Amino acid sequence: MSKQWSGSRRLRVVVGIASAALVAGLVSACGGSSESDSGTVYFGVSGPKSGPSAEYGRLWQQGFDLALDEINAAGGINGKKVELKWEDSQSDPKQTVPIATKFVGDESIIAELGDFSSPASIAASPVYNRGKLVQYGFTNSAVDFTKAGDYSWSPSITxxxxxxxxxxxxxxxxxxxxxxxxxxxxxxxxxxxxxxxxxxxxxxxxxxxxxxxxxxxxxxxxxxxxxxxxxxxxxxxxxxxxxxxxxxxxxxxxxxxxxxxxxxxxxxxxxxxxxxxxxxxxVFTAADTNPKVVDFVKKFRAKFNVDPGDFNVYAYDAINVLVKAAEHGGATREGVLKGLREVKDFDGIGLGTFAFDQQTRRPNGVKPIELILKNGAFVPTGNK
The missing domain is CATH 3.40.50.2300 (Response regulator)
Incomplete structure (x- = not known):
């Protein structure tokens, strides 16, 4: 392959991406904020289903599936079914940017979940913030993640x-x-x-x-x-x-x-x-005796025949938070943002009851717990 051909090809790729981003922005501005006329509400998921981090995508999927079973059985969001549009990013920053462009341009998507790693999410943050689509990086612990703008949120402990x-x-x-x-x-x-x-x-x-x-x-x-x-x-x-x-x-x-x-x-x-x-x-242990956690573990075991772990809980809680935000503010992009700003009693298996700090766009005062591996399971040490 000649250097001249390679340079020309790179130029075409850059121009193509820029054009796609412009079109996505125009589509979003024209119709992305309105209530969907269909009977389904969609969240986009940017996360790993293949590659080195695929195991985390598998754990997410279990948490998502259980949450969606419960949410849709209870009537979804104002009677509309909730579904996911998932793109496999391999948690690679090179892939999260075009995925973000695609999600911003899809007016049926009212919020995005992911990506798994903070660098992969941070790379895509400018696209979500320009497109005014909430980016809910529910496993992103890097301190700088939510600094990208008003549309980058995370419940993760930093x-x-x-x-x-x-x-x-x-x-x-x-x-x-x-x-x-x-x-x-x-x-x-x-x-x-x-x-x-x-x-x-x-x-x-x-x-x-x-x-x-x-x-x-x-x-x-x-x-x-x-x-x-x-x-x-x-x-x-x-x-x-x-x-x-x-x-x-x-x-x-x-x-x-x-x-x-x-x-x-x-x-x-x-x-x-x-x-x-x-x-x-x-953030979680299946040995927790809190009745809410006991019930969650029972339902998770019944569906998947294994105990849940942190990343199942992260995903389960993330869907429930965004659904509650949409129920409060409306099943639109602006409605999700409004809900995240105004709801004071989000309720999670991992974090308990919390509200978001509006400056950091993260929960206040949440601390991790110390777990020790005993006989093949992580249990609390009892230390604070």
Whole structure:
């Protein structure tokens, strides 16, 4: 392929994307705000159904399905059925932007859910804000996500809060730690907040290293972390890499306390016995005795024959929040925004009853809970 042909092709692609965005904006401005004449209300979902993060899309789908069963059985939104229009982004910033353009241009979509990773969502935020379509990044913990504009909202606990609590719980177990973190914008930000909080709490980081998200062999890094003689090992990342980390830590002979991974079935099954005693940040546990949670767990088990985890709950709660916002403000793009601004009693399985802070567009005062892996399930440690 010649450089001249390649450059011409790139120019055509750029022009095509710009034209599509302009058309989408015009369509949205002309008809996107009106109440749908059909018998169905749609939310768009930008999320991973394939690629490295596909497991999270699968967990989302379970949470969405249960929520939609209940919502539609109860009459939907003002008698209209609620459905999803899902686009597989692979949680890739290169794909979330054209998906955002497509959703903005589809006037039947009254709000968007996703994407999974904060970088993937942040890349698309300008499109949603220009198109005046609510972007509900319900798993986006990066502090800067909601700073994109009035249409970017998230119920997720932010990284600074997560890592302050993480450091607090680590400090109760160890004063010297080795840390590995994903070499991504999210991972670097997580490490920055953990490092700051650890120092404040008297925890010394004796070794730290970034890790590549797509690597399969972390042992050279882990051996260095082991040889620094830490009292605990901290992993700042996701479930799949966390499972490899803890298994390989045990393989190289480290038997100390591990903090890392995620409250997902995939992490538990991949890590196996190596993760027993692992401690993580979470928002939910199936062992919760709150009657509302007990009922949710019962219904989830009946439908999927497994216990729910954090990411099922994130998705289940997200649909319910947007439906309540639309019921309050109207099943339109402006109506969803109005509902998010005005409703004071959103009710979630993971967050309890909450309202959004109108400056940060995140819930106020929400804290993660400390969970420990015992006999193949994450349960509360009882620590605050």
């Amino acid at each position: 990284l600074d809060v997560f890592q302050e609590r993480n450091a607090q719980w680590v400090s109760a177990k160890a004063k010297k730690v080795s840390v590995v973190y994903l070499e991504t914008d999210w991972g670097k930000q997580a490490f920055k907040f953990f490092e700051q909080s650890a120092k404040e709490k008297g925890v010394e980081i004796v070794y730290s290293s970034p890790i590549l998200p797509d690597s399969q062999d972390f042992r050279p890094v882990l051996i260095k972390g082991r040889d620094a003689n830490p009292e605990a090992f901290v992993h700042l990342g996701y479930g799949p890499d966390g499972a490899l980390i803890v298994k390989q830590l045990r393989d190289v002979g480290y038997g100390g306390q591990f903090f890392g991974g995620q409250n997902t079935p995939q992490f538990i099954s991949l890590a196996g016995a190596a993760a027993e005693g692992d401690i993580v940040n979470g």
